[in-house]
Amino acid sequence: AQKITQTQPGMFVQEKEAVTLDCTYDTSDPSYGLFWYKQPSSGEMIFLIYQGSYDQQNATEGRYSLNFQKARKSANLVISASQLGDSAMYFCAMRGLNTGNQFYFGTGTSLTVIP
Amino acid sequence: DAGVIQSPRHEVTEMGQEVTLRCKPISGHNSLFWYRQTMMRGLELLIYFNNNVPIDDSGMPEDRFSAKMPNASFSTLKIQPSEPRDSAVYFCASMTGGTDTQYFGPGTRLTVL
Numbered sequence: 690a691q692k693i694t695q696t697q698p699g700m701f702v703q704e705k706e707a708v709t710l711d712c713t714y715d716t717s718d719p720s721y722g723l724f725w726y727k728q729p730s731s732g733e734m735i736f737l738i739y740q741g742s743y744d745q746q747n748a749t750e751g752r753y754s755l756n757f758q759k760a761r762k763s764a765n766l767v768i769s770a771s772q773l774g775d776s777a778m779y780f781c782a783m784r785g786l787n788t789g790n791q792f793y794f795g796t797g798t799s800l801t802v803i804p
Numbered sequence: 805d806a807g808v809i810q811s812p813r814h815e816v817t818e819m820g821q822e823v824t825l826r827c828k829p830i831s832g833h834n835s836l837f838w839y840r841q842t843m844m845r846g847l848e849l850l851i852y853f854n855n856n857v858p859i860d861d862s863g864m865p866e867d868r869f870s871a872k873m874p875n876a877s878f879s880t881l882k883i884q885p886s887e888p889r890d891s892a893v894y895f896c897a898s899m900t901g902g903t904d905t906q907y908f909g910p911g912t913r914l915t916v917l
Contacts, residue, residue: 722904732893734908741904780847782906790835790899791860792906794847 691716691788693781695795702771703803709756710766710779710798718785723764724792725755729777737779740764742786768800776802806830808909810896816915822884825912828877829898837906838871838881839895847895853879886916 692715702708714723725737740748740755748755756765764783768775781795809828817823829836837852851861853873861871868887873879883890893913897906 724905726908732913733910734895734897736905736907739905784904786904789859790837790854791849791852792837796846 691718691783691785691793693783693793693795695781695798697798698796699799699801701801701803702768702775704773705770707767707769708771708800710768710781710800712764712766712781712795714762714764714781714783716783716785718787720786722784722786723755723757724782724784725753725764725766726780726782727775727777728780728797729774734780738766771802773802773804776800808896808898808907810894810909810912812912813910814913814915816917817886818917819887820885821916822882823886823890823914823916825881825894825896825914827879827881827896827909829879829896830900830907831877833898833900833907834876835899836873836879837897837899838879839897840892841895841911842892850881883914886914888916890914891916 694713721742723740727735738750738753740757747757752769754767778797780797782792784792811826835854838850841847850863851871856873871881893911895911896909899906
């Protein structure tokens with residue numbers, strides 16, 4: 690079975706500070722991909738960052754980085770230097786590379802950046 | 805490059821009416837997904853296609869829902885008859901095995917009165 694868990698329904702961060710959004714996963718597939726998406730209040734789902742299970746280094750994309758700890762089955766998103774525009778819902782997702790193309794999404798974390 | 809295109813962006817209809825949502829995936833993408841998002845149930849996968857063939861429709865709520873993908877550049881999700889509990893945002897997403905990433909359309913906000 691594949692499962693994504695996001696335990697933080699809501700988070701607050703001061704502008705310009707860093708914030709970590711938690712994500713844990715469970716899968717029996719030895720090869721998998723982990724993803725983070727951002728959903729602002731306008732509603733679109735925006736792809737942020739991808740981490741492959743065999744990648745040696747943590748993925749980074751600008752101010753976004755993925756803190757991948759394979760033994761702990763965690764894939765936390767770190768946003769550095771938070772901006773007001775980072776206020777949004779954030780979804781963690783996983784795809785088992787040997788079990789088809791289906792993505793499994795977490796329930797999301799609502800991030801509010803405080804000026 | 806054009807992203808995933810969905811139409812209409814907003815749809816308001818009355819209970820019992822037929823609703824058709826449309827999606828054009830990114831050119832070259834061979835997998836297409838339909839999702840439904842509500843506050844109560846979050847993001848739910850309804851159905852997905854590989855190379856125009858439905859692979860998993862276990863998320864389709866009931867027989868009132870149907871989806872087709874007649875060619876690589878077009879898919880429809882139909883609800884007949886519609887009910888108020890179908891009110892949600894419906895997303896279409898596409899991907900190709902090469903990029904391994906799903907890209908979402910802007911969504912269709914459906915309201916059934």
